[in-house]
Amino acid sequence: MNQAIAAPAHEFELKNSQLLDALSQSAHRVDWAGRFFNFLFLLSALIGVLSVVTIGYFLVQEGLPAIQFAGLGNFLLGTAWYPPALYGIGAMIVASVVSALGAVIIGVPVALLTAIFLAEVAPKWLANVIRPAVELLAGIPSVVYGFFGLVIIVPAIESTFNIPAGSTVLAAIIVLAVMILPTVITITETSIRAIPKTYKEGSYALGASPMFTIFKVMLPAARSGILAGIVLGVARAVGETMAIIMVMGNSPAMPGSLLDSARSLTANIALEMSYATGIHASSLYSTGIVLLIFVMLLNATLLVLNRKRVK
Amino acid sequence: MRRRIEDLAAISLIWGGAGMTILFLVWMLWHILSNGLSHVSWEFISSAYTTVGEVSGIFSMIVSTLYMVVLSISIAAPIGIMTALYLTEYAKPGSKLVKVIRFCTESLAGIPSIIYGLFGMTFFVVTLGLGFSILSGALTLAILILPVIIRTTEEALIAVPQAYREASYGLGSSRIYTIWRVILPSAMPGIVTAVILSTGRIIGESAPVFLTAGMVTRIPESVLDSGRTLTVHLYKLTQELFTVNEWNQAYATATVLIFLVLAINLLTKLIASRFNKASY
Numbered sequence: 224m225n226q227a228i229a230a231p232a233h234e235f236e237l238k239n240s241q242l243l244d245a246l247s248q249s250a251h252r253v254d255w256a257g258r259f260f261n262f263l264f265l266l267s268a269l270i271g272v273l274s275v276v277t278i279g280y281f282l283v284q285e286g287l288p289a290i291q292f293a294g295l296g297n298f299l300l301g302t303a304w305y306p307p308a309l310y311g312i313g314a315m316i317v318a319s320v321v322s323a324l325g326a327v328i329i330g331v332p333v334a335l336l337t338a339i340f341l342a343e344v345a346p347k348w349l350a351n352v353i354r355p356a357v358e359l360l361a362g363i364p365s366v367v368y369g370f371f372g373l374v375i376i377v378p379a380i381e382s383t384f385n386i387p388a389g390s391t392v393l394a395a396i397i398v399l400a401v402m403i404l405p406t407v408i409t410i411t412e413t414s415i416r417a418i419p420k421t422y423k424e425g426s427y428a429l430g431a432s433p434m435f436t437i438f439k440v441m442l443p444a445a446r447s448g449i450l451a452g453i454v455l456g457v458a459r460a461v462g463e464t465m466a467i468i469m470v471m472g473n474s475p476a477m478p479g480s481l482l483d484s485a486r487s488l489t490a491n492i493a494l495e496m497s498y499a500t501g502i503h504a505s506s507l508y509s510t511g512i513v514l515l516i517f518v519m520l521l522n523a524t525l526l527v528l529n530r531k532r533v534k
Numbered sequence: 535m536r537r538r539i540e541d542l543a544a545i546s547l548i549w550g551g552a553g554m555t556i557l558f559l560v561w562m563l564w565h566i567l568s569n570g571l572s573h574v575s576w577e578f579i580s581s582a583y584t585t586v587g588e589v590s591g592i593f594s595m596i597v598s599t600l601y602m603v604v605l606s607i608s609i610a611a612p613i614g615i616m617t618a619l620y621l622t623e624y625a626k627p628g629s630k631l632v633k634v635i636r637f638c639t640e641s642l643a644g645i646p647s648i649i650y651g652l653f654g655m656t657f658f659v660v661t662l663g664l665g666f667s668i669l670s671g672a673l674t675l676a677i678l679i680l681p682v683i684i685r686t687t688e689e690a691l692i693a694v695p696q697a698y699r700e701a702s703y704g705l706g707s708s709r710i711y712t713i714w715r716v717i718l719p720s721a722m723p724g725i726v727t728a729v730i731l732s733t734g735r736i737i738g739e740s741a742p743v744f745l746t747a748g749m750v751t752r753i754p755e756s757v758l759d760s761g762r763t764l765t766v767h768l769y770k771l772t773q774e775l776f777t778v779n780e781w782n783q784a785y786a787t788a789t790v791l792i793f794l795v796l797a798i799n800l801l802t803k804l805i806a807s808r809f810n811k812a813s814y
Contacts, residue, residue, distance in 0.1 A: 254708070256710060264623075267616035269635070275642055281653055282649070285656060357555065366740050367562075370768060432537060437544070465740045492648050493745070514648070514649065
């Protein structure tokens with residue numbers, strides 16, 4: 224989506240700056256006011272850069288002591304989290320990855336079908352009702368999802384599987400699956416709509432049915448856009464904090480099954496940050512570093528996908 | 535015949551998928567509103583939170599949330615708008631600097647909000663010594679919403695027709711005069727949309743808020759006081775759901791949050807439709 228607006232933006236900038244270059248060439252005297260504002264706006268633009276650098280610096284500076292204390296291998300692969308002695312976040316990495324993947328497995332098919340419905344199948348009036356509903360889904364705060372999960376999904380899991388505590392990985396998967404719906408739906412719908420009309424017309428001309436056209440022509444053509452949506456969905460699921468804290472039980476042990484309690488990387492930070500000190504606090508920053516590396520890998524994938532899409 | 539059945543299966547799958555999405559939304563809204571609406575009263579909205587008295591409300595949380603929204607936006611909006619102006623009106627396109635600024639803005643948008651909480655707690659709360667306060671929270675959230683403001687404003691600026699700029703320069707106006715009197719006014723709906731979207735984001739955030747602004751339930755007297763926003767309040771309430779009264783308060787708070795989100799969505803729609811009607 225970013226790439227899609229960046230292309231015309233670039234063209235626009237080119238035109239605008241040529242205009243301004245011509246303008247500045249015609250003016251011979253030094254334009255102090257112009258320089259001042261140029262400098263002021265540049266300064267504002269650098270605040271974003273400064274923020275990224277400062278955040279990165281603080282994370283690394285605060286996080287390294289714990290990694291040095293525990294050893295990188297023990298920290299990443301260790302499954303024992305007993306501050307202030309043992310710092311292993313292996314179980315939390317597993318919990319974060321499993322809950323995000325589970326959410327994708329459940330959420331993406333539903334999101335794809337909804338996007339196809341909105342782009343191709345739905346009558347216009349119905350699409351105009353459903354689209355704002357999806358936007359509403361995107362705007363609802365994560366604590367409200369967590370609350371709903373806590374009062375409906377957790378008890379439902381307790382009674383369905385007959386277990387004492389319903390705050391499990393499964394509950395987190397279900398809540399996250401709903402939370403990623405709007406992201407995946409919006410991006411998939413946009414990329415289905417961006418497919419040239421000729422694809423559809425060509426398929427119809429060859430005698431293919433509308434459904435065949437959707438599944439065998441439109442979806443493959445929109446593939447990279449759909450993948451981008453899925454990657455963004457995974458990023459949202461991995462980065463989600465409050466909803467997961469409220470429904471996953473937060474036990475730092477390695478979950479044996481989907482019906483066990485578990486703690487995600489994000490939950491680990493949010494739960495212990497307010498009272499942690501020393502190496503314990505540092506270990507939470509290292510948890511943040513690991514989380515950030517996950518998200519950066521996802522963003523890198525997205526960049527590659529977008530580049531493909533522009534081609 | 536086989537193809538007919540396949541088609542039928544496919545179309546029912548599609549309707550089913552869309553149905554599930556809507557069903558879940560309706561189920562969630564219905565469950566929360568039906569349990570919460572009857573407990574949202576003027577008393578609930580205007581009374582202070584208490585764990586001992588008869589009437590316990592969310593007034594201090596509303597005030598804290600309001601503080602947070604106003605302060606974060608008054609920090610982030612000027613910076614974001616000026617950044618967007620720099621990128622569209624001043625910078626040489628394709629230069630290394632522009633690429634770095636773009637890259638960093640996009641990176642900011644990708645960072646999970648809990649990391650902002652972590653950073654805000656170290657930098658604003660401890661290093662700068664602002665303590666757990668509305669100001670620490672607002673500074674943290676200001677960075678968090680910066681990408682939204684920059685991107686939305688930039689789109690609005692790009693949508694301003696090039697002819698406007700040419701005409702203004704042609705009349706001999708300076709660049710800053712053109713920006714102030716021509717470009718910003720015609721990009722105003724987009725900028726307002728950016729502010730409303732950010733408001734939604736601020737109201738919805740919770741993890742970075744309680745790590746920087748704390749959870750004190752009193753009404754904050756200044757921006758250096760700690761305060762508890764609505765989302766943080768709902769989270770705290772769900773940790774101690776014992777009495778019927780506590781359940782009701784949780785449902786009512788969730789209801790208020792849903793109404794806020796609804797209002798923000800409607801407002802964005804309204805501005806967008808007016809924006810589209812305006813013809814250049």
